[in-house]
Amino acid sequence: MHLPDGIVPVEMALAGYGASAALAALALARVKALPDPQAEIPRVAMLTTVFFAASLVAVPVPPVSVHLMLGGLMGVMLGWFSVPAILVGLFLQAVLFGHGGITTLGLNGMIFCLPALMAFGLWQLAGRRWPDLVALAAGSGAVLMALAIFAAIVLVGLPVVVDAGAERVALSIFLIAHLPLAMAEGVIVMTLLRVLRRVEPRLLPHG
Amino acid sequence: MNVLALHKLSVGHPGHPPVLSGLSMQMRAGEHVGLVGPNGAGKTSLFHTIAAVLPAQAGSAEVRGRAVRAGHFDTDIALVFQQAEDQLFCPTLFEDVAFGPRNMGLPEPEVQARVAQALAACGLTGLEDRPVHHLSGGEKRRACIAGALVMQPALMLLDEPSAALDLRNRRRLIALLAGMDQALLIASHDLELVLELCPRVVLIDEGRICADGPARAVLGDTALMAAHGQEVPHSLTPHDGTGHRHVRSFP
Amino acid sequence: MNVLALHKLSVGHPGHPPVLSGLSMQMRAGEHVGLVGPNGAGKTSLFHTIAAVLPAQAGSAEVRGRAVRAGHFDTDIALVFQQAEDQLFCPTLFEDVAFGPRNMGLPEPEVQARVAQALAACGLTGLEDRPVHHLSGGEKRRACIAGALVMQPALMLLDEPSAALDLRNRRRLIALLAGMDQALLIASHDLELVLELCPRVVLIDEGRICADGPARAVLGDTALMAAHGQEVPHSLTPHDGTGHRHVRSFP
C-alpha cells in the first residue's frame, strides 16, 4: 500500500519529506542513546530485508497493490530502530523496483513508521502481560492505522475534479480489500513472537 | 532388486556445464558403498540429483525401480546434507527429528518412540528441547543424522557424515551405520571411515567414475589414489608408531 | 610478549550457564597450539570469546597485551568459522577475500597482490569470479581460510580447518600453516593434523582445561584420551598395515 509517485501535489510530497526527516532525526537520537547500537545492526538489517522483500510479492489491485506491510512487526521487534529501517526499505523498493515512489518517500515513511511506533508503544505498555493478544492487536492495528493515514493523504491530495462521493466509494473498496491483510499480519506477528519466546527470548523486545 | 540404478546419468547445475556425465552404477538393497573423490568432484551434486533436489542433465536415476524426477521427493531416500545447517529447520531438536515421522502420519506414541531411539543412537538424549541453532557443530551434524535415521529409509545418502564429529562420536556413528541393513551411500574424505564401513568404493574425478570395486583394492592402490589427489589411508600403510611417515609429494 | 593470555576466563552464551570456566593459558608470538576436546566442549565458544564475538562471562582475555572487549573487533585476530557459510558474504570469491585488505585501507594494487597470493596459497586461483554460494564444500572452507590469511593477523583462530577438505588440500593446508610464523590456535578433531602442526596441545572437556603440554605427550596418553572421549591418533599407535587395529571400547 505504497503511495506512488505523481498522485499527490508536490507540496504534500515535500511536507512528507520534512515530517519523515524529523521523525528519523528523533528516532536516530533515541537509538544513539542505547548502550550498544552497533550490536543491533545485523538484526535490524535482517528485518529490513524482510520488510523490503515482503512488498515484492504484490498483487496489483489498481490504483494500488495489496501485499504484506509488516509495519507492526517492525515496530514490535525493533522499537525506534524501525524508523530508519522502514525508510531504508522504502527507498530501496522505490529505487530498485519502482515500487512506491521517490517523491512520495516521505509520505510513505509516515504511512509505515507511525503505525510501527504505535505497535511499539502498545507492546511496551502491555506486551509482557498479554503477549498473544497484544501481538495480534499490534500486527492488525498497524495495518488499519496505515490504511487510515493513507486514506487521509489520498483524500486531501487527489485533484478537485474527482467527485467526492465516487472517491469515497473507491476508497472503501480499497479499505475492505485490505481487511484480510490486517488479520494475516496480526497472526504473523503472534506466531513469530510465540516461536521467539520459546526458542530465542534474547531476541524478544522485552528479554 | 536394485535399490539404486544410474543409467548414463549427467549431473550438473542449471546454466553450467555438467559436473559429472555418463555415470552408470547399481546398488543392491542393503549394500554399503563409499563415494570418494577430491573437492569439487561432484559428490554433493550427485547426491542432490539422486534425492530429486537437482534435475538430471541427461540419463536417468532410479530408486527401487522408480525413476527420480526433480521436485518429486520420496521418503524412501534420506539425504544428510554436507552443511548441517541446511537441514535443520524446526525450532527445537525434538521437533526437528519428529518432523519426518509425523508427516508420514505415524501415531504420536510411535513417533515419540522412534525419535527417542534415533536420538539415543546419535548420542543426543537430553538435548531434546534445545533450539537447533544453539547446538555445537558436532551436535548439529548428529541431529541431521538422527533426522534421517528416524525415517527408516531404504537408501540413505550421507554427505560427509563424520565431519565435525569428535572421535568418540565418529566411532559411535561407525558402529551405528555398520549395523544398519538399509543401503548406504557415503561420500567422505574420511577414508578410514569408508574403509571400515564400505566393502565397495566408487572413486569419482574429472567428471566420471574412475574406479568402482572392493574398498581395499581401490583405496589401497597408491598410484590410482595419487593420480586423483587422494592418499592411501593410514591403516593400509605400514608404519612404526613414532608419528613419522612417508609423506608423498603432490602437484 | 604473549600474543594471547587468558586469566580465569569463563566462556558461555548469554542466558545459559558457562560452558568453560576458570581458563588460564598463554600463547607466545608465533606459537602453534592445538585445541582438542569432544563435541560441545566449548572450542567454538572459546574462539568466539577471544575474537570479541561473545562477551566473556568472567575473567579476561588479552591479545598482544590489550584486553578483549566484546563488540570491539581487532584485525590482529583472524577467525576462521566452523561453518564456512557464516563467513562468506561478498558476491564473488575475489571480493570476499579482498574485503579485509580493502577495509584496512590498503592501496588497490597491494590488495590485488595480497588476494592473488592468498588464493594461490589456498589453491583457489581461477575461481576468482565464482559466486561464493556456487562453491563446493571444500572450496568454501578454503575461501574462508584465504579471507583470514590475507589479513596477515598476529593470531589466527582456526575452527576445524580441515573439515570438508580432500586429502590433497588437507596436505596443502598443513604445509601452508606449518610455514606460517604467526601464532595459530587450531581447534580440530583431526588429531593427525594437530600432531603435525602443533608442538603443544591443550585438551578441554567438562568445562576446564584437562591437559596442556607437548602434543606427543597429551595425544599419546591413552588413558587421558580415552577418559575424554578421544582416541590416540593412528600415527602414534603401531599397526601392521592390514587395516586391522586395536579398537578400544568406549562408554
Add this chain to the structure above:
Amino acid sequence: MADAALNPRARLVIALMLAFGIAAVRGVAVLPVLVALPVLVALAAGQARHILRRLRGAALLALGVVVTLTLISGETVLAQIGPVALRLQGLEAGMLIALRLLSIVAVTLALLAPLSPFQLVAGLRGMGVPALMADLALLTLRYLDELAAELRRARLARRLRGGRTGWRALPDHAFLLATALIRAQARAERLWSAMRLRGYGSGLAVDLAPMRVTDWGAVTAAIIAALALVMLDRAL
C-alpha cells in the same frame, strides 16, 4: 559513454531534482515533455530496454488510475457505453497522474538501477544520509540472498522429509517463516561479526568518487531542466 561514469551522488541528486520537477506539473499542456524527458534520460543512460521491462508494474498502476478516474469523475461525458459513462475531466486528471508517475519511475530507474549496491550506498553517504542508515541499506541488500536461501533451504529440507504440499501446508508455512527469520537473524549476527573481524568499521570502505566537472554539469543541467519544466507548466 560519459553518462555511464556519472558519480552515484550526482545520479541521486539528478533523480530527485527531475522527479520533483515532474511531480510539480499541474497542467496537461506540458504532458509531451513528460514523455520526452524520461526517454531522453533513458537513451542517455543507455538503459532503454532494461527500463521498459521494469516499468510493467508502474504501467499497470497508471492504467488503473486512468480507467478509474475516467469512469468516476467529471461532468463532461465523452461517451456513453450502456450504463458506463466516460468523462473528460476524469480522463485528463488520470492522464496527468499516470504520466507523472510513469515518467518519474522511468527517470529514477534509468539513473539509479545501473548502480551496484555499493555505489548506491556510497551515493547515499555522499548526500549526508546517516552512516547507520547507509549501513542498513548495504546489509539489507546483502541479506536478501541470505534470507531467500534460508527460506529455500528450510522448504527443501521440509519437503525431503515428507512435508505436505498445497493448502494443507499453509500453517506449516507461517511457522517456517518464523523459524527461518529467527535463524536468519542468528546468521546475520555471525556474518556481521565476520565482517567486523575483517576490519569493517562504521562507514564504508569504498571511496566516495569525487564530483567531477561532468557531474556538476549534469546536476546543473538537471536543476535547470526541472525549473524550466515547472515554469513552463505555470506559464501555459
